[in-house]
Amino acid sequence: xxxxxxxxxxxxxxxxxxxxxxxxxxxxxxxxxxxxxxxxxxxxxxxxxxxxxxxxxxxxxxxxxxxxxxxxxxxxxxxxxxxxxxxxxxxxxxxxxxxxxxxxxxxxxxxxxxxxxxxxxxxxxxxxxxxxxxxxxxxxxxxxxxxxxxxxxxxxxxxxxxxxxxxxxxxxxxxxxxxxxxxxxxxxxxxxxxxxxxxxxxxxxxxxxxxxxxxxxxxxxxxxxxxxxxxxxxxxxxxxxxxxxxxxxxxxxxxxxxxxxxxxxxxxxxxxxxxxxxxxxxxxxxxxxxxxxxxxxxxxxxxxxxxxxxxxxxxxxxxxxxxxxx
Amino acid sequence: xxxxxxxxxxxxxxxxxxxxxxxxxxxxxxxxxxxxxxxxxxxxxxxxxxxxxxxxxxxxxxxxxxxxxxxxxxxxxxxxxxxxxxxxxxxxxxxxxxxxxxxxxxxxxxxxxxxxxxxxxxxxxxxxxxxxxxxxxxxxxxxxxxxxxxxxxxxxxxxxxxxxxxxxxxxxxxxxxxxx
Numbered sequence: 001x002x003x004x005x006x007x008x009x010x011x012x013x014x015x016x017x018x019x020x021x022x023x024x025x026x027x028x029x030x031x032x033x034x035x036x037x038x039x040x041x042x043x044x045x046x047x048x049x050x051x052x053x054x055x056x057x058x059x060x061x062x063x064x065x066x067x068x069x070x071x072x073x074x075x076x077x078x079x080x081x082x083x084x085x086x087x088x089x090x091x092x093x094x095x096x097x098x099x100x101x102x103x104x105x106x107x108x109x110x111x112x113x114x115x116x117x118x119x120x121x122x123x124x125x126x127x128x129x130x131x132x133x134x135x136x137x138x139x140x141x142x143x144x145x146x147x148x149x150x151x152x153x154x155x156x157x158x159x160x161x162x163x164x165x166x167x168x169x170x171x172x173x174x175x176x177x178x179x180x181x182x183x184x185x186x187x188x189x190x191x192x193x194x195x196x197x198x199x200x201x202x203x204x205x206x207x208x209x210x211x212x213x214x215x216x217x218x219x220x221x222x223x224x225x226x227x228x229x230x231x232x233x234x235x236x237x238x239x240x241x242x243x244x245x246x247x248x249x250x251x252x253x254x255x256x257x258x259x260x261x262x263x264x265x266x267x268x269x270x271x272x273x274x275x276x277x278x279x280x281x282x283x284x285x286x287x288x289x290x291x292x293x294x295x296x297x298x299x300x301x302x303x304x305x306x307x308x309x310x311x312x313x314x315x316x317x318x319x320x321x322x323x324x325x326x
Numbered sequence: 327x328x329x330x331x332x333x334x335x336x337x338x339x340x341x342x343x344x345x346x347x348x349x350x351x352x353x354x355x356x357x358x359x360x361x362x363x364x365x366x367x368x369x370x371x372x373x374x375x376x377x378x379x380x381x382x383x384x385x386x387x388x389x390x391x392x393x394x395x396x397x398x399x400x401x402x403x404x405x406x407x408x409x410x411x412x413x414x415x416x417x418x419x420x421x422x423x424x425x426x427x428x429x430x431x432x433x434x435x436x437x438x439x440x441x442x443x444x445x446x447x448x449x450x451x452x453x454x455x456x457x458x459x460x461x462x463x464x465x466x467x468x469x470x471x472x473x474x475x476x477x478x479x480x481x482x483x484x485x486x487x488x489x490x491x492x493x494x495x496x497x498x499x500x501x502x503x504x505x506x
Contacts, residue, residue, distance in 0.1 A: 046462060061383075299340075
């Protein structure tokens with residue numbers, strides 16, 4: 001009974017001390033009897049206890065905001081399409097100069113990293129090209145081949161030669177409705193320069209600048225891009241031995257040509273910057289389809305999350321998703 | 327501590343940077359300490375809630391810029407909170423912030439230590455038996471009188487005072503156990 005009374009007394013004294021504490025604006029504990037003082041201290045700390053409901057309310061608010069944030073970032077960077085050719089070259093300036101003189105390209109941006117590496121982005125017609133490397137860069141240049149549509153293939157061909165390109169084929173009317181020429185630029189990139197003889201100078205389903213790969217074993221690469229990147233075959237013409245003479249594939253909103261390596265169009269492993277909706281998923285699918293991981297998927301300060309894989313034909317795919325806007 | 331292990335947190339941050347919808351998990355594990363940090367300097371409860379909300383909204387927005395350079399995520403949040411408190415103080419110029427707000431860099435800062443303690447205490451409140459927890463929340467977070475709480479819960483004032491006593495005693499005991 002004595003214990004109960006003592007307990008009741010403590011309960012009362014604690015409550016009085018707490019009332020006195022609430023009467024003060026600051027959160028410092030006030031004086032109290034030694035036996036209840038430690039509890040008043042706890043009470044003082046609890047004055048900062050968040051209100052019930054606030055935590056959940058804010059959480060719901062943040063979830064809504066996060067949902068909106070997800071919805072507003074387009075996974076493909078503005079101005080780009082699924083596929084962008086990437087030219088790793090030593091002479092970045094020279095490459096840009098060539099494209100400017102020959103094809104009226106315009107440099108959009110140019111960065112030099114502290115290590116001396118250069119990255120530039122160039123608009124050619126309605127398409128983008130990335131150029132990287134520079135004199136300090138220790139990598140291996142990877143020239144590639146491009147399939148380009150221009151309003152006047154003859155004029156562009158002449159300008160390309162004047163800008164330092166070497167001819168592969170002079171302009172000629174092809175049975176498939178394109179007037180087409182071929183040149184190699186000073187860095188070794190090959191350009192199919194075409195004008196489509198139709199309603200528009202760009203062949204339907206193509207963009208004005210498209211990649212064209214000449215792998216050794218194109219049928220295998222076609223299978224790889226279907227498995228890894230969900231590519232669709234738009235058209236495909238096979239030789240009697242089953243090798244691909246010419247195929248057009250669609251990956252995302254880009255088109256890409258490919259044909260078995262032959263003659264001057266030898267296998268040239270290419271670097272490609274590719275925007276996809278979910279970089280991690282595509283990266284994993286590429287590895288599952290047999291690609292080799294070169295750099296892991298990482299979020300970059302330039303707002304892309306990307307990683308690089310190399311396919312069995314030596315092509316390097318920078319797989320990227322735009323995750324925020326600067 | 328119930329905070330996530332560093333490596334888990336690293337992964338959680340990477341996931342949230344990729345998909346902001348994952349931010350809720352970070353929010354859950356840091357809510358108490360941020361609220362506590364803010365509440366110490368912004369005594370008005372509604373204002374403390376506004377500032378806390380502001381801190382987490384900013385954190386969500388700037389999460390992609392967060393880089394793990396040895397500084398824990400909590401320190402980053404404290405820094406955002408410090409700035410948010412200063413911003414608010416500038417707006418409410420007449421009202422001086424309780425403590426000078428220094429940039430938050432060091433994890434052994436005694437103020438931050440205290441915030442961690444408070445955060446721990448608040449988590450323990452969530453683990454109290456229901457009737458004790460309700461009394462604590464209404465009494466301390468909502469600043470209701472014992473009489474108001476008694477009416478709200480349909481208990482006698484004496485019963486509410488006893489629940490209050492038992493709850494504080496239990497919290498005191500758990501904090502002591504926690505510190506060994």
